[in-house]
Amino acid sequence: MSTHRVEIKGSADAFDVADGQPILDAALRAGAWIPHSCTQGTCGTCKLKVLCGSVDHRESPEYTLTGAERADDLALACMATPQSDLVVEPTGAVDDGVPHHPLRDYLGEVVELSDVAANTRRLVVDLDEDMAFNAGQYCELIVPGHGVGRQYSMANPPGEQRRLEFHVKRTPGGLATDGWIFDSLAVGDRIDLRGPLGQFNLVHQQAEPAILIGGGTGLAPLKSIVRHALDRELVPEMYLYHGGRGRADLYDVEFFTDLAAQHEHFHYRPALSDESWDGATGLVTDVVVGDFRSCKGMSAYLCGPPAMIDAAVKSLKRRRMAPRLIFREEFTPAASVATP
Template sequence: MAFSVSAGERRVECAPEMTLLQAFLRAGVWLPNSCNQGTCGTCKLQVVSGEVDHGASPADTLTEEERAAGLALACQARPRTDTEVSGLGDAARTTHALRDLTATVLAIEDVARDTRRILLGLAEPLAFEAGQYVELVVPGSGARRQYSLANTAEEDKVLELHVRRVPGGVATDGWLFGGLAVGDVVEAAGPLGDFHLPPEAEDDGGPMVLIGGGTGLAPLVGIARTALARHPDRGVLLYHGVRGTADLYDLDRFAEIAREYPSFRFVPVLSDEPDPAYRSGFPTDAFVEDVASGRGWSGWLCGPPPMVEAGVRAFKRRRMSPRHIHREKFTPASA
């Protein structure tokens, strides 16, 4: 039995197995969302009427006091009755509809230490924004894992994922670095996430800095290429922070982008294994060294939470407007 879920004048149907977030996104209704694991709190909303099951909502993201006050995490909560909610932000905003996907593995390439590029072919194009992600279903486990797309929106039939192996990981050791083979069929859902450029009409073409840690580089590739296609002369500074040269990849790809767009600069930064050919330290510190003022810039951060938090501090130190700071934290599923 499906329940009716409404927010103002927007009303959607929510099947029993769906969360509130899934119901809205599948109907093309925008709702703030980021991690979809209940760890970030981005999708927190107010339940005005009705009853919800909070599911696996973590107590440190949604406290008992907040639950008692009628708050819920849309990515975890499922309605038990017809429900009315508020707190969607711009209730008139739409988004690319979330949908189930069946993809075929077209290629698997080891590109760096414990890092793979996986290409997934779709029978039908997927509408998304550069920077968003898809959720893969791990066969035989029921687990779902999120992986950012390295694509631009025009590359909508072959999805590119960058995956780093997690020792003992159900999805990586147990599947993506284990038995996955070219030709396998993969079940997924997408697109998800709010980490993407504003609409082209709202993009002023101002300078950008993007900082990725490890495979946090993936969504920044699509964002940077989209930004440059819109405004070929805009300044785009992309830092990739890794431990050592064995973790670097796609250097030729970024060299080609720099040849096409002279205003683009790619800066690898090594934290643990110095090499005289590259910068040493942390990418957030390198930005502070390179840029005297971030006024008028936008900042994009993707990677482990400590790196993202350090990046926010670095951007603010250089007087970047907080509303122009965008972040996507990569958190282990166990978190």
């Protein structure tokens, strides 16, 4: 198999990319960092400038990489593959001050598959070997028989490197969920996955209190972050909000209630939008806005459906949170099935 050499301008990193391999995949496997988020062509975070050489954009969606951007030699690192040796320059910061762990393929065995909320499963996988990752990152689970991956965030803290916990929401007609995780997948099955991926994380100690908002299974990476941050005392005060329509959508309520009872600097507030109860009622973002008159000097970690994240970002900015302190992970559908 032939390879092409790729150099990242302004860094010492250079790596080989095999025929048909996306630039991002090869970079992360070689321990070189290119900013990225979705790894499926939908977010644009991995955009880079091709300074020298040419690429095949493959299935890069037009709504993420326009014709004008292609003409300007921009490319999506998670989709494009080299047609020659390349010199590239990422459009985002290559040194983000976070220690990154190389991407690798893993094999694991399903040890738990349980229904924890409406159309929501907890999937626990024992890996054959440890995976180092940052709290907040995700893996791609490979759908058997299709060879395609779907992203699922780790809910366990990075101190647990052998046993990974995922929270999966069923998508009606979805390839990975309806067609596999909610259908044929069973305890004892062997599965393929690759990771770690993504730049949504909480790694360093921070002075700002944090508001964490999860919609549905957007709770998963926040659970990892909360457990890690409490273990290491990384954040002075944490407020976790979990939004669902009704009580049937909430899960791990006892876990977080107990955690809040054990840690006076951790607060847990589930919110229901479509059902009245003795807890917070309304859209989770409205509940947050009602709780804080000002978010100046605070940070936020947001995860879940794109619409919830957009609403949360607008609300937090209105409450004077600095945009640079708002971190987000959007659960966007795969580019092959998404509409712009």
